[in-house]
Amino acid sequence: MEELKPRPASCSPFTPLGFLERAATVYGDCTSIIYNDTSFTWSQTHRRCLQLASSLSSSGVGIGHVVSVLAHNIPAMYELQFAVPMSGAVLNNINTRLDGRTVSVLLRHCEPKVLFIDTLSRSLALEAISLFPHNKTPPQLVYINDNDEATVDSRFWCTYENLVEKGDPNFKWVRPKSEWDPIVLNYTSGTTSSPKGVVHSHRGIFTMTIDSLIDWEVPKQPIYLWTLPMFHANGWCYPWGMAAVGGTNVCVPKFDASIIYNLIKKHGVNHMCGAPVVLNMLSSSPEIKPLENSVKILTAGAPPPAAVLSRTESLGFVVSHGYGLTETAGLVVSCAWKRKWNKLPATERARLKSRQGVRTLALTEADVVDPQSGLSVKRDGSTVGEIVLKGASVMLGYFKDPIATEKCMKNGWFYTGDVGVMHADGYMEIKDRSKDVIISGGENISSVEVESVLYTHPAINEVAVVARPDQYWGETPCAFVSLKTGLTRKPSEQDIVQYCRAKLPHYMVPKTVVFKDELPKTSTGKIQKFVLRDIAKGTGPSSSSSSRVSQPRTRM
Numbered sequence: 200m201e202e203l204k205p206r207p208a209s210c211s212p213f214t215p216l217g218f219l220e221r222a223a224t225v226y227g228d229c230t231s232i233i234y235n236d237t238s239f240t241w242s243q244t245h246r247r248c249l250q251l252a253s254s255l256s257s258s259g260v261g262i263g264h265v266v267s268v269l270a271h272n273i274p275a276m277y278e279l280q281f282a283v284p285m286s287g288a289v290l291n292n293i294n295t296r297l298d299g300r301t302v303s304v305l306l307r308h309c310e311p312k313v314l315f316i317d318t319l320s321r322s323l324a325l326e327a328i329s330l331f332p333h334n335k336t337p338p339q340l341v342y343i344n345d346n347d348e349a350t351v352d353s354r355f356w357c358t359y360e361n362l363v364e365k366g367d368p369n370f371k372w373v374r375p376k377s378e379w380d381p382i383v384l385n386y387t388s389g390t391t392s393s394p395k396g397v398v399h400s401h402r403g404i405f406t407m408t409i410d411s412l413i414d415w416e417v418p419k420q421p422i423y424l425w426t427l428p429m430f431h432a433n434g435w436c437y438p439w440g441m442a443a444v445g446g447t448n449v450c451v452p453k454f455d456a457s458i459i460y461n462l463i464k465k466h467g468v469n470h471m472c473g474a475p476v477v478l479n480m481l482s483s484s485p486e487i488k489p490l491e492n493s494v495k496i497l498t499a500g501a502p503p504p505a506a507v508l509s510r511t512e513s514l515g516f517v518v519s520h521g522y523g524l525t526e527t528a529g530l531v532v533s534c535a536w537k538r539k540w541n542k543l544p545a546t547e548r549a550r551l552k553s554r555q556g557v558r559t560l561a562l563t564e565a566d567v568v569d570p571q572s573g574l575s576v577k578r579d580g581s582t583v584g585e586i587v588l589k590g591a592s593v594m595l596g597y598f599k600d601p602i603a604t605e606k607c608m609k610n611g612w613f614y615t616g617d618v619g620v621m622h623a624d625g626y627m628e629i630k631d632r633s634k635d636v637i638i639s640g641g642e643n644i645s646s647v648e649v650e651s652v653l654y655t656h657p658a659i660n661e662v663a664v665v666a667r668p669d670q671y672w673g674e675t676p677c678a679f680v681s682l683k684t685g686l687t688r689k690p691s692e693q694d695i696v697q698y699c700r701a702k703l704p705h706y707m708v709p710k711t712v713v714f715k716d717e718l719p720k721t722s723t724g725k726i727q728k729f730v731l732r733d734i735a736k737g738t739g740p741s742s743s744s745s746s747r748v749s750q751p752r753t754r755m
């Protein structure tokens with residue numbers, strides 16, 4: 200059979216962009232997008248994307264260019280996920296919650312031809328541009344005038360609707376020549392260091408999109424609420440996924456629990472995604488409205504504490520839990536649910552569900568390895584190692600950073616920097632990010648494990664545990680805690696320590712507890728542990744006694 204080779208008929212490059220054309224054929228008169236009082240059908244969305252791509256193309260934007268977008272979850276943001284790559288350019292969504300200086304640094308790094316800005320991001324974008332040095336040409340600014348009262352001045356090239364109106368609805372969109380051509384450039388959240396520019400190919404995004412639909416069992420024509428920012432790793436590929444299944448995208452630019460509950464009811468939302476912080480806000484909000492029908496919610500991005508999972512499920516949400524990175528374009532490991540687990544008590548179900556799980560269908564392999572030897576760790580649920588992945592949705596690499604790219608790609612694997620264990624049943628569980636592990640007297644302490652105990656305390660709203668330098672132990676756990684509102688009695692530092700002592704080995708118990716009204720978060724809702732670590736460091740080294748009994752172990 201050696202003479203049978205791939206032929207053009209079997210080799211057309213994979214791309215997720217074709218899903219839109221198909222959606223217009225199959226679901227043409229069905230609702231594609233709802234935003235306040237505006238709605239579109241899939242035929243309209245298809246036409247508007249072609250027109251926008253055509254305008255970009257006739258303005259000289261295309262292959263080899265980057266086009267950036269600084270916008271919230273509004274219809275234009277959805278359309279741009281298709282329209283920019285349909286012009287041949289690479290799409291770069293920028294996090295709207297960054298500060299002007301960081302946005303400016305990112306823009307100078309990726310050098311876009313055009314920057315799309317919505318009303319809510321206008322002053323942020325203009326500040327970022329004002330920080331450009333004189334010898335750097337800023338991008339052309341396109342204003343998405345989603346608010347009729349906003350004015351367009353000479354700083355802007357044109358408005359979004361101008362571009363849509365003047366474009367050709369019969370434009371032949373630019374198909375990738377190779378499926379390895381870049382389609383998106385996404386910056387990481389910057390949880391552990393400065394954001395890195397991750398580049399993905401059409402092939403990677405196509406695979407991740409299909410995989411995400413299968414893994415979460417998304418049916419045809421779901422009603423999908425955009426509680427996950429589309430700028431965060433392209434909303435885990437669900438913008439393209441919703442076109443594939445003809446879903447209705449309910450747009451909401453900002454998270455507010457009361458608005459979310461109203462939208463769920465008004466539009467019959469049945470699917471949504473969000474980081475664990477979203478689950479926490481939904482389940483601890485005073486605005487909780489009983490769900491009339493169950494809503495599937497997919498969570499990832501940070502470890503979801505079992506207590507938050509139970510609370511969310513008790514309201515009628517059906518939670519699925521997955522794990523991924525900007526570098527994998529979406530969720531590549533998920534806690535594949537077994538029917539027999541439904542019979543278990545709620546706390547046990549939540550404990551199982553808080554594990555990250557097994558590789559999704561399209562990922563080739565996932566493992567936990569010893570970072571020195573590269574060999575798989577024991578499947579005992581306690582030997583820690585680094586999580587490594589391989590498969591089609593692993594990024595092409597970091598933009599303009601070959602050293603960082605080489606550093607995380609070794610022996611055919613992508614090294615995630617996440618510390619985990621492999622359980623005997625083949626499910627993996629994250630114990631920490633390597634930078635967040637606390638090393639106390641030679642013992643590795645998983646901050647996530649300490650946090651999961653603290654999350655069961657009835658007065659605690661949010662918690663993060665970080666290392667505080669210690670004269671004797673090297674480091675000790677320091678817990679930053681925000682309390683629930685309306686408590687009749689607030690716990691003291693000692694109460695919290697006692698609570699942990701009853702549930703954790705002594706060496707894991709926080710030696711310091713700091714109360715804060717709110718914990719600092721990244722724009723994607725992750726607690727900024729590096730900020731808290733600096734605060735803990737700033738308080739000076741603790742000087743705990745050496746009376747603790749523990750056998751020092753070597754670090755990982």
Ligand SMILES: Nc1ncnc2c1ncn2[C@@H]1O[C@H](COP(=O)(O)OP(=O)(O)OP(=O)(O)O)[C@@H](O)[C@H]1O
Pocket residue numbers: 387388389390391392393394395498499500501502503520521522523524525526555615616617629632723725
């Ligand atoms: N289900 C999960 N449980 C625990 N942690 C998770 C989960 N999903 C994702 N994460 C964490 O999020 C990380 C990926 O996040 P993202 O790509 O948004 O940027 P970041 O890693 O937070 O930022 P940076 O790389 O700039 O520090 C993973 O490496 C992991 O630490």
